[in-house]
Amino acid sequence: xxxxxxxxxxxxxxxxxxxxxxxxxxxxxxxxxxxxxxxxxxxxxxxxxxxxxxxxxxxxxxxxxxxxxxxxxxxxxxxxxxxxxxxxxxxxxxxxxxxxxxxxxxxxxxxxxxxxxxxxxxxxxxxxxxxxxxxxxxxxxxxxxxxxxxxxxxxxxxxxxxxxxxxxxxxxxxxxxxxxxxxxxxxxxxxxxxxxxxxxxxxxxxxxxxxxxxxxxxxxxxxxxxxxxxxxxxxxxxxxxxxxxxxxxxxxxxxxxxxxxxxxxxxxxxxxxxxxxxxxxxxxxxxxxxxxxxxxxxx
Amino acid sequence: xxxxxxxxxxxxxxxxxxxxxxxxxxxxxxxxxxxxxxxxxxxxxxxxxxxxxxxxxxxxxxxxxxxxxxxxxxxxxxxxxxxxxxxxxxxxxxxxxxxxxxxxxxxxxxxxxxxxxxxxxxxxxxxxxxxxxxxxxxxxxxxxxxxxxxxxxxxxxxxxxxxxxxxxxxxxxxxxxxxxxxxxxxxxxxxxxxxxxxxxxxxxxxxxxxxxxxxxxxxxxxxxxxxxxxxxxxxxxxxxxxxxxxxxxxxxxxxxxxxxxxxxxxxxxxxxxxxxxxxxxxxxxxxxxxxxxxxxxxxxxxxxxxxxxxxxxxxxxxxxxxxxxxxxxxxxxxxxxxxxxxxxxxxxxxxxxxxxxxxxxxxxxxxxxxxxxxxxxxx
Numbered sequence: 001x002x003x004x005x006x007x008x009x010x011x012x013x014x015x016x017x018x019x020x021x022x023x024x025x026x027x028x029x030x031x032x033x034x035x036x037x038x039x040x041x042x043x044x045x046x047x048x049x050x051x052x053x054x055x056x057x058x059x060x061x062x063x064x065x066x067x068x069x070x071x072x073x074x075x076x077x078x079x080x081x082x083x084x085x086x087x088x089x090x091x092x093x094x095x096x097x098x099x100x101x102x103x104x105x106x107x108x109x110x111x112x113x114x115x116x117x118x119x120x121x122x123x124x125x126x127x128x129x130x131x132x133x134x135x136x137x138x139x140x141x142x143x144x145x146x147x148x149x150x151x152x153x154x155x156x157x158x159x160x161x162x163x164x165x166x167x168x169x170x171x172x173x174x175x176x177x178x179x180x181x182x183x184x185x186x187x188x189x190x191x192x193x194x195x196x197x198x199x200x201x202x203x204x205x206x207x208x209x210x211x212x213x214x215x216x217x218x219x220x221x222x223x224x225x226x227x228x229x230x231x232x233x234x235x236x237x238x239x240x241x242x243x244x245x246x247x248x249x250x251x252x253x254x255x256x257x258x259x260x261x262x263x264x265x266x267x268x269x270x271x272x273x274x275x276x277x278x279x280x281x282x283x284x285x286x287x288x289x290x291x292x293x294x295x296x297x298x299x
Numbered sequence: 300x301x302x303x304x305x306x307x308x309x310x311x312x313x314x315x316x317x318x319x320x321x322x323x324x325x326x327x328x329x330x331x332x333x334x335x336x337x338x339x340x341x342x343x344x345x346x347x348x349x350x351x352x353x354x355x356x357x358x359x360x361x362x363x364x365x366x367x368x369x370x371x372x373x374x375x376x377x378x379x380x381x382x383x384x385x386x387x388x389x390x391x392x393x394x395x396x397x398x399x400x401x402x403x404x405x406x407x408x409x410x411x412x413x414x415x416x417x418x419x420x421x422x423x424x425x426x427x428x429x430x431x432x433x434x435x436x437x438x439x440x441x442x443x444x445x446x447x448x449x450x451x452x453x454x455x456x457x458x459x460x461x462x463x464x465x466x467x468x469x470x471x472x473x474x475x476x477x478x479x480x481x482x483x484x485x486x487x488x489x490x491x492x493x494x495x496x497x498x499x500x501x502x503x504x505x506x507x508x509x510x511x512x513x514x515x516x517x518x519x520x521x522x523x524x525x526x527x528x529x530x531x532x533x534x535x536x537x538x539x540x541x542x543x544x545x546x547x548x549x550x551x552x553x554x555x556x557x558x559x560x561x562x563x564x565x566x567x568x569x570x571x572x573x574x575x576x577x578x579x580x581x582x583x584x585x586x587x588x589x590x591x592x593x594x595x596x597x598x599x600x601x602x603x604x605x606x607x608x609x610x611x612x613x614x615x616x617x618x619x620x621x622x623x624x625x626x627x628x629x630x631x632x633x634x635x636x637x638x639x640x641x642x643x644x645x646x647x648x649x650x651x652x653x654x655x656x657x658x659x660x661x662x663x664x665x666x667x668x669x670x671x672x673x674x675x676x677x678x
Contacts, residue, residue, distance in 0.1 A: 047557065049528045091563050207462065281594045281598060
């Protein structure tokens with residue numbers, strides 16, 4: 001399938017391994033990525049906090065660019081982009097007068113957003129468009145004996161009504177379902193739906209790092225080998241800041257944090273090094289050991 | 300009639316015993332509430348079971364509890380809905396979080412919730428003498444604060460607040476939503492002072508971690524986090540209040556960053572949030588972060604080139620959007636709670652609107668249909 005692809009900023013900035021691993025696995029899943037290289041940052045909630053019209057205009061522009069491609073839908077690889085963009089889209093879709101006003105800001109560029117664009121995180125696309133049964137058939141290295149804790153990130157699970165999460169569409173269980181479909185063991189721990197603390201890292205560093213440290217500690221106590229997240233901002237607080245989080249919660253951590261495409265890539269037969277795991281601040285030793293043992297077992 | 304099992308968390312701090320779970324059977328039609336189930340247990344099985352309740356109509360805000368782990372009003376949660384969401388066939392009922400338990404399902408609202416409400420000076424502070432007759436307030440101004448006025452002080456948002464969990468001093472979602480009620484009221488004469496106070500407090504508006512739990516928890520569609528963001532917008536964009544918590548600086552640095560680069564350049568954002576790379580505030584922060592910075596450089600997560608140079612520049616179209624929107628004399632704001640959602644034929648999901656969309660609730664959201672379209676704010 002062909003999608004208008006919005007990688008976000010951080011996947012091309014401080015977590016380049018996310019963008020890289022998505023590019024690696026897309027052909028294996030028959031996803032053609034048409035990258036929206038002219039689009040700007042979603043604002044991550046901060047631009048909306050500064051000026052709502054500005055955030056709505058920047059995202060309407062991204063949606064309009066996506067509608068110009070011949071992809072069937074737009075795909076993102078960042079929980080925060082998903083949440084921020086859905087919030088803007090909710091306002092744009094709710095009122096024709098407001099939509100016209102925002103589209104007027106785009107008129108100079110000849111762009112216009114028409115309501116009805118579907119924007120799905122890679123996680124949603126995997127479950128809803130590709131389907132877990134089809135994915136299972138593509139798995140060449142089931143994640144047997146790999147104990148994975150799901151870490152969703154706030155923006156992709158709340159508010160449930162805005163994100164269309166309900167019994168018919170239980171998007172807040174997809175990460176659990178996916179780990180299972182890839183053959184891994186889902187770890188039940190307290191942090192799966194909680195905040196990584198990233199949004200307040202510059203405002204209240206201690207509280208921010210305490211959040212990250214607690215969730216990682218809980219996952220370690222539940223004997224997780226790693227966490228997986230669809231959010232690169234969560235990855236920054238959980239991986240990049242993990243040495244500082246250790247200091248804040250006063251215990252040794254060292255838990256590898258994987259991006260969603262990296263976990264999928266492992267099950268599709270790619271090696272940790274091909275998926276950019278050497279770039280993580282916390283060396284994913286448990287995952288590398290798992291991968292080595294699987295390859296040795298197969299040989 | 301159907302049978303429902305209520306698994307209730309029991310605790311009496313005075314007894315010296317540890318908390319424990321106790322299961323009770325109730326027999327009621329499925330459309331009756333969890334509160335009625337609890338009261339039946341109290342009536343027929345154990346009169347010592349403690350719960351606070353009054354109106355039974357989702358308006359007094361007394362019966363906040365956690366049902367199946369999520370904060371709700373017991374009186375507007377149907378038993379059959381709770382059953383369908385129950386793990387292991389039992390509906391769990393426990394006291395709300397972030398507040399000490401007095402007994403069983405009763406928490407100490409005075410110790411946390413009401414203390415925080417008091418903190419924000421919850422009454423009007425008008426300028427000058429009162430008018431001879433009543434205050435005349437423009438309709439739009441009152442509509443603007445309707446959402447925060449819908450709060451029934453049940454404490455559900457406080458119960459689930461993740462910032463409060465790691466920082467108990469955080470003023471919190473309910474009190475900050477209430478603060479907007481006064482900051483947004485034209486009869487109040489202390490808007491700037493209120494905002495300065497809430498911005499400067501290390502546990503104030505910039506301590507919210509943006510987790511959306513309070514929006515999810517609120518049975519009345521107040522969306523406390525959205526009110527906190529409006530307070531930030533007023534403090535930062537309108538009054539340009541420079542707070543000691545880097546809140547406004549972070550917002551400014553972020554907006555400047557995107558205007559310049561189009562995409563976020565993280566290596567600039569962090570130092571700029573503290574005042575710039577060479578600012579005295581920045582240096583200790585960078586030194587403190589050395590364990591992370593060193594490892595990021597060693598692993599080539601960040602290279603000196605991409606930390607110092609950012610190849611991406613914002614297009615002239617993006618810059619033009621910034622100029623146009625930021626150049627408006629008035630800031631535009633569009634609140635779905637106030638305007639509702641238009642019913643257009645081409646709309647997928649047009650029934651959605653901000654506020655509770657909750658099949659378990661006996662009372663629906665309070666979306667006010669009071670004029671549509673964007674509202675103008677001062678700029």
